[in-house]
Amino acid sequence: MQHTRTQDTLVGLFIASGIVGLFFLAMQVSNLGSFTEHDGYTITARFENSGGLKVKSPVSSAGVKIGRVSAISFDTTTYQSVVQMNIDAQYNTLPEDTTASVFTAGLLGEQYVNLEAGGSDELLKDGGNIEITQSAIILEKAIGQFLFKSASEKK
Known part of the structure; x- marks a missing residue:
């Protein structure tokens, strides 16, 4: 099966979005989800x-x-x-x-x-x-x- 550049890019974007999603999930679980200080x-x-x-x-x-x-x-x-x-x-x-x-x-x-x-x-x-x-x-x-x-x- 031939890999195309488009497939490689889509797989890379999928993995990057998964890593970003895990990062935000970890922030919510550790009570660090809010980056700004509220009044x-x-x-x-x-x-x-x-x-x-x-x-x-x-x-x-x-x-x-x-x-x-x-x-x-x-x-x-x-x-x-x-x-x-x-x-x-x-x-x-x-x-x-x-x-x-x-x-x-x-x-x-x-x-x-x-x-x-x-x-x-x-x-x-x-x-x-x-x-x-x-x-x-x-x-x-x-x-x-x-x-x-x-x-x-x-x-």
């Missing part, structure tokens, strides 16, 4: 344990993604995890008494921050702090407590 405002929350939370992890409210984690640091004075979140500008109506929790998507999924709106008339502003937080539940710690409790009840 928004930054809020901060302190957690006793932020678990496996990572920079670029989603921030959601009522199941809707409203932002991303922009930075995670450790406060050496209070020994807490300080999580900064960039919230999209269109969601600028979060009450001041909003609560933040670290949840896991599925049993072994990625962790994300869930914001639950409070009832205050005052709104969170750029640089605002969320006072009420709930840390991540560490699966190994919960299993250890269950096993320890079961062993002590048998005695």
Whole structure:
């Protein structure tokens, strides 16, 4: 069978488009799909344990993604995890008494921050702090407590 230059070019374009498609798929899976920084405002929350939370992890409210984690640091004075979140500008109506929790998507999924709106008339502003937080539940710690409790009840 004779190979023509047109066939070789088409096969090359097909393979190149497949590589580009895999690249964009990898970017979406690794939470790097957005190359531009959206306008928004930054809020901060302190957690006793932020678990496996990572920079670029989603921030959601009522199941809707409203932002991303922009930075995670450790406060050496209070020994807490300080999580900064960039919230999209269109969601600028979060009450001041909003609560933040670290949840896991599925049993072994990625962790994300869930914001639950409070009832205050005052709104969170750029640089605002969320006072009420709930840390991540560490699966190994919960299993250890269950096993320890079961062993002590048998005695």
